[in-house]
Amino acid sequence: MFMMRFMDKKTFQETGLREVLDWVPTETEYGKELKSKLVPYGTSQVRELRRAFEELRRFRKGLKSSDYFLWNLKGYLSEIKDIKGSLQRVMKNEVLNEVEFFEIKNQIMVMEELRGFFMEHPEVALEKFEMDSVAPLIKAMDPENSRVKTFYIYDSYSEELWNIREEKRNIDGKIMETDKKSRQEVYELTGLRPKPNNEILVPKEKKQALGILKNSDLVFFLSETFKSYVFKISPTEELKDLREKYQNLKIREEEEEFQIRRRLSQDVRNFHDEIQKNIHILGELDFSIGKILLGDEIHGVEPRIVGDPYIKIVEGRHSLVEQRLRKEGKSYMPIDVTLENGVTLITGANMGGKTITLKLIALITAMAQLGLYVPAKEATIGPVSFIYFSSGDEQSQERGLSTFGAEIYHLKKITDEKKEKGLVLIDELARGTNPKEGYGISRGVIEHFKTLKGISVVTTHFDGLSRIKDLRHLQVVGLRRVQPEKLKNELQHGEEGIGVLEKYMDYRLEERDPREEVPKEAIMIARLMGLREDILTRAEEVLERERQEQGIREAKEEENKEGE
Structure with missing residues (x-):
């Protein structure tokens, strides 16, 4: 699709970016092709990205000033067929047929009409929409100046x-x-x-x-x-x-028409560069309109673009999830998040939306770097060199790898990217193996991420990781601000457990003290949903013992470090 170095196929699909790009409407094959070859602006292209948003802002303002503009421009674009194949043929000195001449004549007349439209309406005339004139070619293909977009080899051709x-x-x-x-x-x-x-x-x-x-x-x-x-x-x-004379004249007529088509093919060949430039502009125009319409659809905003890798999202939304919830008659809770160079740890209960938060961060960052409006109230984005998202539950059937094996396979490639200023998002790091080894691997990976230049975000349920030095700790608010008795009362009155929890779950993030433990809302949720109390009591005893042992281990590790 686009530069795979920026985002691999798995990340492209799982974050929802592929579907969001499918939402960008295009009228022409040129706009569709431009979308399919879309390349993100890189870390060294901050000025170019800002300029792209400035142009889009001006164009949007012009379009919104009158419904007439959008209606007319879409009308012009609806007449456009893909003539690139005919242009390739003509550059091989092949002679075009009448159907091809019809499509070319129709298109160059639309190009000339659009040139006039932009001259009359400077409010929507961006510099990048300035087409080359193809009027001489129109004259050659319309010798009787009929201004009709159909094509016929007129008597007046020779x-x-x-x-x-x-x-x-x-x-x-x-x-x-x-x-x-x-x-x-x-x-x-x-x-x-x-x-x-x-x-x-x-x-x-x-x-x-x-x-x-x-x-x-x-x-x-x-x-x-x-x-x-x-x-x-x-x-x-x-x-x-x-009749014999008539048939002979038909043969002579076909020969003369062929010579005329040969001459007209040469005329088209002479205007090849101008037509190709205008085709690119038609694609730009089509795709620019599509970006604006997508922005309207998702209630998007123009992100502020800054230099270094940086992400600040105010009331961000994941458009695909929001659309699904809207269809179910539910509301979406936007989130705020700020990320800078370094590692951020996100903790919180299951069902707390941590996975969606990671996808949201990836989606909004990628959309901004692709020059699209983003689904948020405000957003400030400093471009990154790549985006990597790991869901933690992946498997690689092609390589015969387990969930954990597939995760490590992808992690290896990311941990080698020392010079790149990337955005790494890992959901439930090392959850595919046993807890003790998972904790150790997670700690090692996070320590390594601290040496990288980009932004890393990791969600986890492992205790102790938040106490790693120079680590930022965010926590999903979850159910902490809801009275347990209120939840229990609703559950006891027959309401479906999952529905009640979704109703009161607060998906927003808040900064926490790194020394705080990972929340144990899973036990509270299990208790509210009616799991046997003796099972829950035993679980709490095991957790307390594990917490004490973990504290002893960490204290010894600190002593060893000081001794070194």
């Missing part, structure tokens, strides 16, 4: 063609006269009127007419049916001669 067609018309008239004369003679002899194809149907009971026709040189016997005989008018020598 004197030779005019003479041939004039002679054809004269001979055609003589053929009709000769044919009419023969038909009249048959009618006068028999009282029978020939069909348009010069066949005469003679009922078998009409003996007199039958006898006349059998002995006449005017007709010849064709066939016999159960009730009648069929004759056909014989062409006279004069008619044969006229």
